Amino acid sequence: MEILVVDDDQAVRDSLARSLSYTGSEVQTAADGIEALAKLASYTPDAIIMDVMMPRLDGLETTKMLRESGNDVPILILTARDAVDDRVDGLDAGADDYMVKPFALDELLARLRALTRRVKPAAEEESPTLQFADLVLDTQHREVTRAGHHISLTRTEFALLNVFMENPRRVLERNTLLNEVWGFEFPTTANSLEVYIGYLRRKTEINGLPRLIHTVRGIGYVLRETAP
Known part of the structure; x- marks a missing residue:
């Protein structure tokens, strides 16, 4: 390295x-x-x-x-x-x-x-584009839009959103998200996940758009149209 x-x-x-x-x-x-x-x-x-x-x-x-x-x-x-x-x-x-x-x-x-190791080469992706409601993630060009508006994400934010987009409506445990984005070696006591969830929400909810990433108390988070 x-x-x-x-x-x-x-x-x-x-x-x-x-x-x-x-x-x-x-x-x-x-x-x-x-x-x-x-x-x-x-x-x-x-x-x-x-x-x-x-x-x-x-x-x-x-x-x-x-x-x-x-x-x-x-x-x-x-x-x-x-x-x-x-x-x-x-x-x-x-x-x-x-x-x-x-x-x-x-x-x-x-x-x-x-x-x-966060970002897989485009050739490894099963599909170059993932969509949920009006949220679109282009894995090949690393672009994200919602309701037609471009959203600028950091590498980590993109990797985290990609996990949600690959698992729509599925409740993802906190440790699962940490492992997928930060790797098994990442300390599970760190608050980085909560920080990045907050950043993703802020960026995807701009202009009053409804929330898509919801907290499932005591378990983790879920990407869905309405709160669980």
Whole structure:
């Protein structure tokens, strides 16, 4: 796995590069967003680890610029323990996941592996287009529309919605969704699923459209026209 580590703290860069190298990954580093963009002009890693607070060009702006340019390399942002706004803003900017400092290397590796296997090649998809009510998901072109309006999704949001679209009206347990989207190694105590359900709802319910992703209390979630 090729990883780009972007952090203005040299000690963090060196520590991550050393630890990831021990696991067999090839690692490049950058001290800020400007340096990262320069490297990415001629280099495509399997994933990017991006700190939020950096001089010159921070992690949020760098992520946003990458997504606006069409670069969909998985991005995992690093935030301080109490920086809730940074996590929300990072997901809004197009990041695929986040981790709070300090973190365990094993969990970081698990999340990186999950990020890099989320999207199956189009050739593996049974059908390029899935539809439920007025919601359409095009797996080949990675596009989503509802009521004819385009919806911009991150890689993780797309993967999660794809699971729902493949299982319409079926109640999906929380652990099932975690395993399908984040992989079996993902810690089931994390709240990432709830965060991404909220983002999907917000994006698919724009302009007052009715809710399609419903909570089944004590079990999980279901994609259906009306609440269970």
